[in-house]
Amino acid sequence: MRLINVRTFRIHRFQGRNVPPYAILSHTWTKDEVSLQDWHAGRGKPKQGFKKIRFVCEQARRDRLGWAWVDTCCIDQTSSAELSEAINSMYRWYRESHVCYAYLEDVMGSEDREPPLQHPSAQHPSGRFRARFQTEFQTNFRERYQAQFEASRWFTRAWTLQELIAPRNVVFYDCRWERIGNRSKGNIAKLISTITNIPLGVVQGTQSPSQYSVAQKMSWAAHRSSTRPEDVAYSLLGLFDINMPLLYGEGDKAFVRLQEEILRETDDHSLLCWTVPSSSPRAWTLEGIFAKSPDDFAGSSDIRGHLFDSGSPSAVTNRGLQTRLGLAERRYGDSSHLYHDNAACSVYDAALNAGRYDSRNICVSQVSIILVRTPQITSRHLQSINRYARLVTSELGLVQMEGHHAEETEALRSQAELTYIHKTLLSWEQDRFGVGGIHLQNIPICKALVPFRQSPEGSGQICDYAVSAVLHSEATGILDDATTVDVTTNPQDSITWSPVYGCIRFGEKLSKTPMLPYIVVFKMKSPIRPESFDILLAWDSQNIHFSLGPGTAHSFATQTRKKIIGWPNHRKRQGNIWEMYGEVAKTREVIGDYCAELTLIREDPKTTAGEAAGNRLHLLIRASITKKEAD
Numbered sequence: 001m002r003l004i005n006v007r008t009f010r011i012h013r014f015q016g017r018n019v020p021p022y023a024i025l026s027h028t029w030t031k032d033e034v035s036l037q038d039w040h041a042g043r044g045k046p047k048q049g050f051k052k053i054r055f056v057c058e059q060a061r062r063d064r065l066g067w068a069w070v071d072t073c074c075i076d077q078t079s080s081a082e083l084s085e086a087i088n089s090m091y092r093w094y095r096e097s098h099v100c101y102a103y104l105e106d107v108m109g110s111e112d113r114e115p116p117l118q119h120p121s122a123q124h125p126s127g128r129f130r131a132r133f134q135t136e137f138q139t140n141f142r143e144r145y146q147a148q149f150e151a152s153r154w155f156t157r158a159w160t161l162q163e164l165i166a167p168r169n170v171v172f173y174d175c176r177w178e179r180i181g182n183r184s185k186g187n188i189a190k191l192i193s194t195i196t197n198i199p200l201g202v203v204q205g206t207q208s209p210s211q212y213s214v215a216q217k218m219s220w221a222a223h224r225s226s227t228r229p230e231d232v233a234y235s236l237l238g239l240f241d242i243n244m245p246l247l248y249g250e251g252d253k254a255f256v257r258l259q260e261e262i263l264r265e266t267d268d269h270s271l272l273c274w275t276v277p278s279s280s281p282r283a284w285t286l287e288g289i290f291a292k293s294p295d296d297f298a299g300s301s302d303i304r305g306h307l308f309d310s311g312s313p314s315a316v317t318n319r320g321l322q323t324r325l326g327l328a329e330r331r332y333g334d335s336s337h338l339y340h341d342n343a344a345c346s347v348y349d350a351a352l353n354a355g356r357y358d359s360r361n362i363c364v365s366q367v368s369i370i371l372v373r374t375p376q377i378t379s380r381h382l383q384s385i386n387r388y389a390r391l392v393t394s395e396l397g398l399v400q401m402e403g404h405h406a407e408e409t410e411a412l413r414s415q416a417e418l419t420y421i422h423k424t425l426l427s428w429e430q431d432r433f434g435v436g437g438i439h440l441q442n443i444p445i446c447k448a449l450v451p452f453r454q455s456p457e458g459s460g461q462i463c464d465y466a467v468s469a470v471l472h473s474e475a476t477g478i479l480d481d482a483t484t485v486d487v488t489t490n491p492q493d494s495i496t497w498s499p500v501y502g503c504i505r506f507g508e509k510l511s512k513t514p515m516l517p518y519i520v521v522f523k524m525k526s527p528i529r530p531e532s533f534d535i536l537l538a539w540d541s542q543n544i545h546f547s548l549g550p551g552t553a554h555s556f557a558t559q560t561r562k563k564i565i566g567w568p569n570h571r572k573r574q575g576n577i578w579e580m581y582g583e584v585a586k587t588r589e590v591i592g593d594y595c596a597e598l599t600l601i602r603e604d605p606k607t608t609a610g611e612a613a614g615n616r617l618h619l620l621i622r623a624s625i626t627k628k629e630a631d
Contacts, residue, residue: 002074003067006057022067023060024097026163028153033072055177065098084246091162091238100167107148107174145180155195158226158235213304215270218297230254259290260316267313268305269354273367275299278394284612286389286430289321289421305354320423324416325350335609337439337618344501346373351399368397375500387420436617438504443623445502468525470497473518531592544573546585546600597624
């Protein structure tokens, strides 16, 4: 550890426990900081950053300290090894400092400034005078500093979180190096607690951060930023007492790696208790089990883990997070793209070993997350693997609790299933729903690697038939059941087909070119019946065409770029599909011995069945089959 001699302005290096008492600086960096190389080369004094170093040394002398630490010049930023050592030691260095000077360069008092304020008890020992001057002190603080103090950039930076919490003594200074006040005192402590959402006891130093759950500490770091994305994770190492190597260039993966390291040190399920705003494009999409940033924990300040002894540890494996969770199937109806009878959309509520607490410190409910089972991709990927992706939601599920006793805990253990939750998802899995799609509710898909199974009577499925190929206006050729799972390399493509999920996926391009006609044909075949037929769905900004019957796809190539308005009038509806919800169109046809009726539905996000739709264009095709009556 390097320290500056506050009298000679020379930098010395100290090892191990042989470190003298020192002051430490907390600040936000500017472009003109003094580096260690500048210091040794003698070119540091002309820089703006030197003013901060000089003040720290002068104030340390006033506080009867001989040494000071400033990150800009006491760390060799050009050495990756030293930088890694410093970042892993930073929390300890702040914690072991005698005093931390927090410099808020964007906070300025009124123009008619008075001499620096002192705490009234220093001049007036009398209780009556102390109370009067305390009131004047607080009033003056509010008038001169509070608005700017609340808006200071210092409270928005990732690194300053540990610099606020770790030191035993933090003193704030404004842009002119005039003292604002002490972190732990009176109204300033309450104001900091309000600004940062950090409990007052932690701000005042009477409570240790270790008393709080992972989710609570993550919530303190929400909405803080850093110049490098990796520093969002690296700045939290000390707060969670974690050491890990630094890999600048890994980007957002650093935060995932941090969560893995936390999981190795604690089995606190509150780590999994994160959400996103309902307006976020991530809402109701599939992701891995870990959060993308501390922002995801903004609403988790009242969640704690370890409600009971789960009896088994969690671990990160090459199949994802291995843990035991109580799973309860969440059954979405046929008016949802997560229709429960679709094998690719098995959805579960997973109760976590974590709960939400009220202001009285009482657990009011256990919390749960939503998992979607990963479907079988090939014959080598068995469903017994029990792998899941996480469905991102804006709220955590609540499971009412009446207190866990020994027998109840044992019951929870016996009900828990060994579960693997993806750590990260491949792009085709994460984007499986795109910005919407066409979902076949009870129409089977003929997969080359799965034997054909005849549909049972009364199943509602199109008996003995399955989708064997798909054509659409954005494809260069027929997409059949042997099409590779990675159906697209460009997420901007407007339409792609996934035989794994039995759905057409829309990309962002679809909403940007609403005037083009979009045409999709599902070719239906049977291995035991001679007849074949096609399902046609086409739309532009003015008309919708939905039909079922033989020969529809024959004219596909010639009709692709024509306006839908020029097609036959039967089974055509006028209107913009983006503005419709509920039942949009129906089509009927006799197929062999059966009468088939297909319904086209636009999923309504305002209903319980369609809650997972968000603002996406999910179209559902549902079949209804009846035996043809004899003539």
